[in-house]
Amino acid sequence: MAEDSSLSGGAPMHRGPYISMITNRTMNLLxxxxxxxxxxxxxxxxxxxxxxxxxxxxxxxxxxxxIFSSAWWLPPCCGTAAxxxxxxxxxxxxxxxxxxxxxxxxxxxxxxxxxxVGINHASAKVDFANNVQLSLTLAALSVGLWWTFDRSRSGxxxxxxxxxxxxxxxxxxxxxxxxxxTSPDFLYxxxxxxCIFFAGVITVGNIxxxxxxxxxxxxxxxxxxx
Numbered sequence: 058m059a060e061d062s063s064l065s066g067g068a069p070m071h072r073g074p075y076i077s078m079i080t081n082r083t084m085n086l087l088x089x090x091x092x093x094x095x096x097x098x099x100x101x102x103x104x105x106x107x108x109x110x111x112x113x114x115x116x117x118x119x120x121x122x123x124i125f126s127s128a129w130w131l132p133p134c135c136g137t138a139a140x141x142x143x144x145x146x147x148x149x150x151x152x153x154x155x156x157x158x159x160x161x162x163x164x165x166x167x168x169x170x171x172x173x174v175g176i177n178h179a180s181a182k183v184d185f186a187n188n189v190q191l192s193l194t195l196a197a198l199s200v201g202l203w204w205t206f207d208r209s210r211s212g213x214x215x216x217x218x219x220x221x222x223x224x225x226x227x228x229x230x231x232x233x234x235x236x237x238x239t240s241p242d243f244l245y246x247x248x249x250x251x252c253i254f255f256a257g258v259i260t261v262g263n264i265x266x267x268x269x270x271x272x273x274x275x276x277x278x279x280x281x282x283x
Contacts, residue, residue, distance in 0.1 A: 146263075169205075169263050195253070199256040202260070
């Protein structure tokens, strides 16, 4: 009996740290997802404001419900996409065994965000001779953003894949009359839109990587302390 009680009493002591570790990981994952969601909502509101002010995108009056002149569904959708992308990037890095080789600091991530906002600003406010010139310029800037702040094959591949799906989804929304572009030149949308999506994916991916790196550093410090 004493032996049985010692075994039963010892089991929780072995499972306790493991359960605690899983709980901490789950909580950290939820916190990172929430932070990425807020980042996505903020970028959607600010960047869409630039597009609406220049009449690049037009929403029907009955769906406009915020001071940022954005449809109510747009910020939550962008926030959800940002959370998924930001969690996917560090996960893919671990799966492929491709650690990020560039210097990882929050200042570098903030510069990436600034460049992304600048690319979106250029698409809305800089006048080019034609749409082809604008699209080529934004494509070069987007690839330059990836080369400067990412340079990983997984980052480039995910950026292209997600940008392609996002472009197709946008075409479906425009086709169904949810919103429209003032001067579509690529089916129902603007030809430079995939470049914006690609740059946005790289930017959010870098934010997700930085959050995951911070979590890893904190867990390593706790391990050394223990």
